[in-house]
Amino acid sequence: MCSAVHHPKYVLCPHCDLLVALPELNPGQKGVCPRCGNTLISRWSNARAQPVMFAISALIMLVLANLFPFVNMKVSGIGREITLPQIPGIMVADHFSSLASLFLLFVQLIPAVCMIVIILLCFEVPLAFRLKAFMAKSLFALRAWGMAEIFLAGVLVSFVKLMAYGDIGVGISFLPFCLFCLLQQRAFQCIDQRWLWDNIMPAVSPVALVRPGVGGLAQGIRACSCCTLILPAAQRTCPRCRTREHARRHNSLQWTMALLITSIMLYIPANILPIMITEGLGSKLNSTIIAGVILLWDDGSYPVAMVIFIASIMVPTLKMIALAWLCWDARREEGRADSERMHFLYEIVEFVGRWSMIDVFVIAVLSGLVRMGQLMSITPGIGAVLFAMVVMITMFAAQMFDPRLIWDRAEKKNQKESSVDGK
Ligand SMILES: [Zn+2]
Ligand SMILES: [Zn+2]
Missing domain, CATH: 1.20.140 (Butyryl-CoA Dehydrogenase, subunit A; domain 3)
Incomplete structure (x- = not known):
């Protein structure tokens, strides 16, 4: 009787394969796997507006970070100032296009694309389902490859390295870049994978009987790694996101x-x-x-x-x-x-x-x-x-x-x- 009101949400932990029954969560709460401690679901009070707000602000900061001088250095009277886009340019001139493309990709492009995808998906922009599914798939795959904050740490280390040689200073773009790093992290934090997929296309799991507290494989089920839908272990293609994969x-x-x-x-x-x-x-x-x-x-x-x-x-x-x-x-x-x-x-x-x-x-x-x-x-x-x-x-x-x-x-x-x- 009570279960009809507080309908438990079944989640297969993607890290340890335990089937967990989660009650309805209040805004601000998160559901954690009791076996491996992995966060399964996080519920936000404003799941739609919050990530969009952070993502838009992050993009504005990224544009500002690219417009003005980023860092400067002065050695015995000679001063030099560079902007962010100049860094890959110099590497290309040195015949290190590979490093330049990695810099552009990891520090600027991937984080920027992820922010745009978050805005499009959360804002419910009318797009074809296949495009939305592709964007959601890419968003979580690209997440580890956005390295803006690692670059920022690299900048700080270079400052300490250069302090022995001359005066180092930061330009107008430095602060917007720091804010960009923070805001894009926050935008990602506010996105729940399950909520996002349910938002793109609500789906009912084809599995009827499940036993919480037992491993997925032991009861013949698996979770789609892309959209988290619970499927029979033998079913290769996910009916929602069309990802093809095995149980492991x-x-x-x-x-x-x-x-x-x-x-x-x-x-x-x-x-x-x-x-x-x-x-x-x-x-x-x-x-x-x-x-x-x-x-x-x-x-x-x-x-x-x-x-x-x-x-x-x-x-x-x-x-x-x-x-x-x-x-x-x-x-x-x-x-x-x-x-x-x-x-x-x-x-x-x-x-x-x-x-x-x-x-x-x-x-x-x-x-x-x-x-x-x-x-x-x-x-x-x-x-x-x-x-x-x-x-x-x-x-x-x-x-x-x-x-x-x-x-x-x-x-x-x-x-x-x-x-x-x-x-
Ligand atoms: Zn787990
Ligand atoms: Zn799927």
């Missing part, structure tokens, strides 16, 4: 391992080849990642040396070890305690992976700003391109890993044990 990501471990080996192979030359070339007063200095860290440490900038060391050496190395460990562990038969541990590791890998890009952005800012002719100029090195590829490939590897595999074996073990006890 197909060949997940093989893909993760293949990408991991590729990234390890690239990581070796990325560390040997110079990432940055500093020319000044007749001398030329090729610096590798580790040489840059040592130089900073010797100069006494310990915090920046630590940041670069953690982001460029420790995080990529530990991430590779963690991914290999996850793949190896997913094949073993272990209980719930191990699953919880491995899931925590997976969450860390997912979260920190993109932050390794910070060093690439530092090089972008340094090579854009430090052009003082004979006095001092910095150009990117080929190692920077290889390092950017390492970060991107490890991000793909982490995305290919299916976290539900971590929990599947715990469920299997449980079932085995209970059937043995039954006998």
Whole structure:
């Protein structure tokens, strides 16, 4: 009787595959998976207007950030000022179009496209369903690739690096860019994947009988990774968003391992080849990642040396070890305690992976700003391109890993044990 009023909403956790029955939530509340702690649903008091407002403000700030000088530097009387669009321009002139396109894509284009998509989808602009479905699909796929805030961190690190050489100042565009980073984050936070898809096209799950508290695969159901609809495990195509997939990501471990080996192979030359070339007063200095860290440490900038060391050496190395460990562990038969541990590791890998890009952005800012002719100029090195590829490939590897595999074996073990006890 009561269930008719507070109709529970069934959600299959995309991280651990547990079926959770959620009651009707009040605005401001969020529903969290009791097994892995993943946020399943967040309800906003103004689900439509809030993200649109943040997205529009973010776009305005992005335009402002591109119009005026971004940062400036003064070394022994020579001043230099650059705008944001000048940074990729300088890299193209240095024959590093690859880095320039990564900068444009990750820092400007992807965040801007995501904001436009949020506005179009939440504002209910009359568009064809297929276009809306495509936009919603892309929005969540692109989310990890918007790196405006990582670029901002890169700018701050470059400031500390350059402080020893001259006076650094920020331009009019700096504040709008900071606001853009904040606002686009906030716009994303206000978007709930389930709400968005229900808004595009309400759909009723074709599965009638479900048992909350039990894993999806154990009861023959799966969740669509794109629109979250609960489907029979054997049904390959989602009736709502038309995404075709298996109950578990197909060949997940093989893909993760293949990408991991590729990234390890690239990581070796990325560390040997110079990432940055500093020319000044007749001398030329090729610096590798580790040489840059040592130089900073010797100069006494310990915090920046630590940041670069953690982001460029420790995080990529530990991430590779963690991914290999996850793949190896997913094949073993272990209980719930191990699953919880491995899931925590997976969450860390997912979260920190993109932050390794910070060093690439530092090089972008340094090579854009430090052009003082004979006095001092910095150009990117080929190692920077290889390092950017390492970060991107490890991000793909982490995305290919299916976290539900971590929990599947715990469920299997449980079932085995209970059937043995039954006998
Ligand atoms: Zn979960
Ligand atoms: Zn779907």
